[in-house]
Amino acid sequence: MGRSIRNRTIVIIVSLLICVFGIIGFPSTFQALKQNIADRIRLGLDLKGGTYLVLQVHVEDAVNTASDQALSRLRDDLRTRNIAYAEARKTDATHILIKGVAQNQWEQVQTLAQQQFPEWYVQSVAGDPTSHLMVMKTTTEAAVKNDAYTEAMATIRRRIDALGITEPEIAQYGSQGSYELVVELPGVSDPTRVKSIIQSTAMLELKLVRGGPYNSRDEALTSFGGVLPPDTQLLPGTSDSGTPVWYLVDRIAAVTGHDLSGAEPSQDSNGRPDVNFTLTRSGAARFAEITQRNIGKQLAIVLDNNVESAPVIQSQISDRGEITGNFTTQQVSDLALKLRSGALPASISYLQEQTVGPSLGADSIRHGLEACIIGFAAILLFMLIYYKGAGVNADVALILNLLILVAALAYFGGVLTLPGIAGVILTVGMGVDSNVLIFERIREELRLGKSAPAAVAGGFEHAFKTIIDTHVTTVASAAILFAFGTGPVRGFAVTLTIGLVANLFTSVFVSRVIFDYELSRRTAGEALSV
Amino acid sequence: MEFFHNPQVDWMGKSKYFITLSVILLVVGVAAMIARGGPNYGIDFRGGTLVYVKFAQAPNLDAIRSQLDRENLPKATLQRYDAPSKHEIIIGLDLRTTSGAKALDAGKQAIVRALTHLYGRQSAGKADFNNSDAQMIADHLVADDPLQLAGKGNAVAQDTYQKLAQAMVAYRNEPPREGLVSNFDELSAVPGANSAVISDLKKSFYLSQFSVFNTEIVGPKVGATLRRQALYVVLAGLAAMLVYVWYRFELVFGVAAVIATFHDVLITLGMFSLLNREISLTVIAAFLTLIGYSMNDTIVTFDRIRENLRLNKRENFRDLVNRSINQVLSRTILTSGLTLIAVLALFLFGGEVIHGFSLVLVLGVIIGTYSSFAIASPLVLFWGDRAPAAALGGGKNSGGANAPLGRRPLREKSPRREPAGARR
Numbered sequence: 006m007g008r009s010i011r012n013r014t015i016v017i018i019v020s021l022l023i024c025v026f027g028i029i030g031f032p033s034t035f036q037a038l039k040q041n042i043a044d045r046i047r048l049g050l051d052l053k054g055g056t057y058l059v060l061q062v063h064v065e066d067a068v069n070t071a072s073d074q075a076l077s078r079l080r081d082d083l084r085t086r087n088i089a090y091a092e093a094r095k096t097d098a099t100h101i102l103i104k105g106v107a108q109n110q111w112e113q114v115q116t117l118a119q120q121q122f123p124e125w126y127v128q129s130v131a132g133d134p135t136s137h138l139m140v141m142k143t144t145t146e147a148a149v150k151n152d153a154y155t156e157a158m159a160t161i162r163r164r165i166d167a168l169g170i171t172e173p174e175i176a177q178y179g180s181q182g183s184y185e186l187v188v189e190l191p192g193v194s195d196p197t198r199v200k201s202i203i204q205s206t207a208m209l210e211l212k213l214v215r216g217g218p219y220n221s222r223d224e225a226l227t228s229f230g231g232v233l234p235p236d237t238q239l240l241p242g243t244s245d246s247g248t249p250v251w252y253l254v255d256r257i258a259a260v261t262g263h264d265l266s267g268a269e270p271s272q273d274s275n276g277r278p279d280v281n282f283t284l285t286r287s288g289a290a291r292f293a294e295i296t297q298r299n300i301g302k303q304l305a306i307v308l309d310n311n312v313e314s315a316p317v318i319q320s321q322i323s324d325r326g327e328i329t330g331n332f333t334t335q336q337v338s339d340l341a342l343k344l345r346s347g348a349l350p351a352s353i354s355y356l357q358e359q360t361v362g363p364s365l366g367a368d369s370i371r372h373g374l375e376a377c378i379i380g381f382a383a384i385l386l387f388m389l390i391y392y393k394g395a396g397v398n399a400d401v402a403l404i405l406n407l408l409i410l411v412a413a414l415a416y417f418g419g420v421l422t423l424p425g426i427a428g429v430i431l432t433v434g435m436g437v438d439s440n441v442l443i444f445e446r447i448r449e450e451l452r453l454g455k456s457a458p459a460a461v462a463g464g465f466e467h468a469f470k471t472i473i474d475t476h477v478t479t480v481a482s483a484a485i486l487f488a489f490g491t492g493p494v495r496g497f498a499v500t501l502t503i504g505l506v507a508n509l510f511t512s513v514f515v516s517r518v519i520f521d522y523e524l525s526r527r528t529a530g531e532a533l534s535v
Numbered sequence: 536m537e538f539f540h541n542p543q544v545d546w547m548g549k550s551k552y553f554i555t556l557s558v559i560l561l562v563v564g565v566a567a568m569i570a571r572g573g574p575n576y577g578i579d580f581r582g583g584t585l586v587y588v589k590f591a592q593a594p595n596l597d598a599i600r601s602q603l604d605r606e607n608l609p610k611a612t613l614q615r616y617d618a619p620s621k622h623e624i625i626i627g628l629d630l631r632t633t634s635g636a637k638a639l640d641a642g643k644q645a646i647v648r649a650l651t652h653l654y655g656r657q658s659a660g661k662a663d664f665n666n667s668d669a670q671m672i673a674d675h676l677v678a679d680d681p682l683q684l685a686g687k688g689n690a691v692a693q694d695t696y697q698k699l700a701q702a703m704v705a706y707r708n709e710p711p712r713e714g715l716v717s718n719f720d721e722l723s724a725v726p727g728a729n730s731a732v733i734s735d736l737k738k739s740f741y742l743s744q745f746s747v748f749n750t751e752i753v754g755p756k757v758g759a760t761l762r763r764q765a766l767y768v769v770l771a772g773l774a775a776m777l778v779y780v781w782y783r784f785e786l787v788f789g790v791a792a793v794i795a796t797f798h799d800v801l802i803t804l805g806m807f808s809l810l811n812r813e814i815s816l817t818v819i820a821a822f823l824t825l826i827g828y829s830m831n832d833t834i835v836t837f838d839r840i841r842e843n844l845r846l847n848k849r850e851n852f853r854d855l856v857n858r859s860i861n862q863v864l865s866r867t868i869l870t871s872g873l874t875l876i877a878v879l880a881l882f883l884f885g886g887e888v889i890h891g892f893s894l895v896l897v898l899g900v901i902i903g904t905y906s907s908f909a910i911a912s913p914l915v916l917f918w919g920d921r922a923p924a925a926a927l928g929g930g931k932n933s934g935g936a937n938a939p940l941g942r943r944p945l946r947e948k949s950p951r952r953e954p955a956g957a958r959r
Contacts, residue, residue, distance in 0.1 A: 051888070054668075059757055170670075179760060194668040200640075355639040357757040362748035363668070363704055364714035365587070365888070372886030380880030384873055391869075423889055424817050427881055431824070431896070434877025435831075438870040442835075445866040471838050474783070475831045481775050482827030486820050489768040494820045501824075 010525060013518045021405060024412035045415040047172075049422035049496050052370050054363035055191040057492065058200070059356045062184045066351040067153030068098045068146055075122060076101055077236070077257065079139070082121055088113055091135075099141040101125075106135060153350040154184050161188065161203050161353075163346035168199060185356065187491075194362045198339075204353045206309050207343035209265065209282075210258035211326075213295070214303035214315050218242065218250035225251050240305070242312030243331075252312050254305045259295045261348075264288025268344035270337040271327070278337040279329040282344065289324035297321040308340075373426035380430045381407070384437055392444055394534025398519045399440040402511040406436055409507040410500065419503070422496030432504025435479060439512035442468040442475075447535055457533040461520050469513065476505050542861045546908050547853050547916055553909035557798060564805010571808055577815035578751050580765065582630035582758035584642040587749035588650060590622040591715050594745075595653075599626075602649040608642070617887045621713070623748075630755055639754055647747065655743035664740035665707070665715055666747055672740075673700035681735035699727045714746040765819045772823045773797075776830050784837055787918045792833045795911035796903075799829045803898045812891045821892045825899030828874070832867065832907045839863045840915070856916050860908045871904040 028045060032038040050057055072095055079101065083090055091105020106114055114137065118127045124145035130136040162175045170190050178187035193199055215237050219225040225239055226232075233239065236256045244250045266285045273279040284292055296304070296318050303315040306328050313330045332340070385403065388396040410429060414421055447464030455463060480502050487498035523533070568574060578585050588594075596613050603611045608628060616623040628642040638644075655663055662671065676696040684692040706725045707716050719737050722728050753761070776796065781789035800822060807814070839859040847855060878900060882893035 061756070192669065195666065195671065356754040358640055358643075358750065358752040360747075360750045362714065362746070364589075364708035364746070365748045367705070367708045368713070369886060369888055372884060372889075376881045376884040376886075379884055380877045383876045383880060387873065387876065423886075424820065424892060427885065427889055427892060427896075430877045430881050431874070434874035435828070435870075437873050441866055441869050441873065445869070449862075471835055474834050474838065478776065478779065478830045478834065479824070479827040481779065482772055482823050485768060485771045485775060486823055489764050489771065490816070490820060491764075494816055497817075497820055497824075 010518060010521050013514070014522075017405070017515055017518060021408065024405075024408045027412040027415045028408070046411070047414075047418055047420045048366075048370075049420045049425065049493060050189060050191060050359075050366075051361050051423050051493050052366050052373075052421065053191050054194055054361050054366035055189065056193045056196040056199070056361075057357070057359040058188040058190070058196070058203075059178055059358075060186050060188065060203070061354050061356050062154050062157045062186060063352045063354065064150040064153045064184050065098060068141070068149050070350070071145075071149050072098055072101065072141060075125065075139075075141075079103075079122070082117055083114075086113065086117065088117075096138075099146055101139040102130075102136060103139065104133075104136045106137070108134070111137070150184065156347075156350050157353070158186055160347050160349055161186065164202055164342060165190070165199070167342045167346060168202065170199070192363075194360055196358070196360060200355065200358075202339055202343060204355070205343055206349045206352060207262070207340075207346070208309055208348040209262040209328075209344060210307045211260040211292075212240075212254040212256075212258050212305045212307055213299060214252055214254050214305050216253035218244060218252055218315075220248075220250060222251055225253055229253075240307060240310055240312050242305070242315065247331075252305055252315060254307070254312075258307070259304075260284065260288055260292050262344060263348075264291070265344055268341040270334070270341045273327060273329045277329070278332045278334050279327050280332075280337050280341050280344065281325065281327050284324045284326075292326075293321055293323040296323075369423045373423055377426060377430050381433055384433055388437065388440070392535055394523070395440075395444050395447075395520075398516055398523075399437060399444070399512075401519060402440060402515045403433060403437060405515055406504065406507050406511040407433065409511070410504045413503045413507070414500070419499050420496055421500070422493040424493045425496030425500040428497045428500030429504060431501060432508065435475075436504060436508035436512065438475065439468075439472045439508055440516060442472055443512065443516065444535055447533070451533065451535070457527065458524050460533065461517075461524060465513065465517055472509070472512065476509060480505055542864050544857070544861060544864075546857050546860045547913060548857075550909065550913040550916075553905075554913070557802070557906075557910060560802045561798070561805065564802055564808060567805055567809040571811065574804065574808060575811060575813050577813040577818070578627075578753050579816045580758055580762045580814070582753045582755050584628040584640075584646075585749075585751045586626045586643055586646045586747055587616060588624055588626065589714055589746045589748055590624075590654065591717060591744040593622055594624060596624070598653055599649065602653050603646065606645040606649045608645055608649075611646070630753075630758070639752055643750055643752060650745050650747075651743065654745040656741045661739060661741045663743045664719075664736065665743050665745070667740070669697070669700040669704045672703065672736075673697045675739045676700060676732070676735065679735050679739065681731040682729075695727075699725070699732070702726065703728060714748055715744070716742060717744075718742070761816060765816065768819055768823055772826050776826060780830065780834065780837075783834070784841065788837050788841075788915060791911045791914035791918070792830060792837065794914060795833055795906040796826050796829045798910050799825060799899060799902045799906050802902050803895060806898050807891075807895065810894070812894060815891060817889070817892045818895055821895035821899070825895060825903060828899060829903035829906060832871070832903050833911045835867065836860060836863055836907045836912060837915070840912070852919050853916055856912050860912060867904060867907065871900055875900050 028042060029038055030041040030045070032041050076093065076095055080093055083093065088106060088110050090103055093101060093103045096102050103114065115127055118125060118139060122139065125139045125141055128138050128140060130138055158175060158177075162173075165173045165175065165188070170193060172191055174187070174189035176187050178185040188203070190196065190199060215234065216228070217225065219228070222239055233253070237253050238256045239251050240254055242250055242252055264284050264287065266283050266288075268280055268282045271279055271281040300318050300320060303317050305312045305315045306326075307313070308328070313328055316329075328340070381403075385400045388399045388403075390396070392399060407429070410432060413419065443464050446468045447460050450460035450463040451457070483498040483502045483505075487495050487502075490498065527533075599613065600611070603609070603626070610629070612625075612627040614625045614627065616625050626646050628646075651663070662675070664672070673693075673696045676699065677692055680692065682695070684695055702725050703722055706712075706722065708714055712721075716722065719733050719740075719742065722733055722736070723730075773793065773796070777789055777793050780792045784792075803822070803825060807818075812818075836859065839862055840856055843850070843855050843859050843862075850858075875897070878893055878896040881889065882897050885893050
């Protein structure tokens, strides 16, 4: 065997071993073999079963929260500086209207705005010299939205991780300003619980109770003469007997979810499930001060603007508390999880949901493998019959091609989907084209009377350019599919591309080595089997 | 063994028949599309809800329809899925039915309620084993602890029950059960599921007679996004192909190739409509692959035409095209045949999920091969013939198919190889 043939053969054998190792590792038993393959080849949702969700993060909520906070700060600041005003209210998410300020005090308002509200700017209202409009800067608005989106994604990721789902995917979806997320949950075929955990805002606030419980909103309003005291709000809750009631609470929370350092499911003094929470140092300090000043009053524990309970403050509490209510064990576990992961800065709605059951996934795998094996076998057989000796050549190249493809998936962590399996079959069908091109050209050269070695050389040389051409168009299609497609379609693009690239190696390099080996073993003038 | 030993077919002479055939197929296809009111868009593009359900026995479609009526879903569609012996149906709701509801999955929940009413058993507090995933089963087992593993520690218990639940789900999914267990005692075949486990399952679960094995819910916003995506994919594909062929060959070749490919897509789309198959995103992917493949085939023929042009400047163009096609015929038929074997395997054995995708490929391979010599080459010939007449400014009698090649404007795009005559 010539040196060149030997070296090239070594390259091929080493590649083969690397591929095989990549797919099956070093198994000691047949069971371990199957396990290794299952571990190394990542299956897409359509083969493994699982849930695929696209959700919308309503970032406008965060903008509204920011302007709400700015408004209440503005009112406080105007009060402390003794600037009289008729009204200050939001006209929309990014605009605050201030009416009825005396002419000589406007400059003070301007200064206040510049110093305390740098993310806003003040502009006058046409036709009304006593009113001004505070407008949120567009850069600020964009920053608020982007921060809310990023924080929402992180919070959702924490919640999903806490649920113990294996290998979930949470990623941006859609174009830049769409604020959509895609979530993939392998193995989850009933997503009801996960969806509600993801979607729940889980905003915890502890607010002092100023009045109540009232049996209806109207009852509450009439007891205050139709107008609620400043900086209070009415929130719904449930009485001990289960009827809906309303509480009048401070608008500003004493302690919020941001001050939590931990939350655990536990049991209250009656043995019913509840959640124990602990506070951070700053939160604990604030909590201690408020409980000390308000002993005897009620403290509403508000979750997503609903009063869960309103216990009476017995004594100064600093760093812990409990949330009691009519909960099941599952509910306290989920609630603790949500509190630990943090509140969502914006609400979520679902745009798309797809759930593939495991039976369908297993079915698809079975069908896919069946089609693959049958197609592959048919092609192998055909090549043997039509091209005889060279057919063996092509078959070896094809087998190696397949091995490289599967190994590449295993090494690069590519995901195999059902269209991906179709891509494998297509690779085989289109890949064998390269061999056909070469063999047909060799036959042509032989017909023209060339010697076997010259025919082989001529065949490979002439065919190479065409092989590249045909591969480029298909790989270009695959690239477009990868760029614009999602999930299963991407899997198809990936296997097709890897397969065709590997095909370049096997049909040109490997086939040539085998031919050269054959030639070196023949005496001059002996016919080539093609 | 060889199929075609030196074929000498006059392809260009038969181009009239080919064009007639193509026109007939196009008309039939377009007529089918119009008759059906446009292409049959799948849920990816239309939006809506699809719930795929498998039943233990043949489902009573009328009973299901009237129960869905009671759930305020009178316009739900019921359609058989896969072979009749599998007892599988798809229940579909279109976007308008569910658009009013707040939650995306309101329609699906209503369908599941209806099915549970008919084929489940409303046992208070018990979960449906046939519609639970491994995690839910494991959670129940961990809570009840029938194997009394609590003493060995939490991690051991979790792990054991997880694996057991997964094994039971895998067992449930294997044929012949395929997702439906009719009796808990069947589960004793699963290693590790002893009598304690089984009686615990009987306490916590019931067995319904239906199993939801797939759901697809697409809201309006995502539907619009996917429609846009599909459009971009197809346009990008066609544009890329045009650019590539233009770069490699002359404009005439490029346009001819694109027209041929367009012809392939239209005919395949028409056939698809005729057979009333749904167009989903994976089907669009198949079309794009078809475009790539058809181009592929056409390029091989053009490659040979160009090579012969370089080598035989004196030859009559029409004869040259015929000879080129005959030279590549063996290879073309073989390649297409082999690819056809591959996609036929996929079509026949690949299962229902990928059926539309594989159908497009089967049709595409056949039509794509056909168009290379039936559409693309005649076009090149036609333009190649016309151009000398126009270049001379004269009428049709000054040029034509027999014009000496010196006046032919078709040339090698960028000759970078050694001069003609020195055949390597």
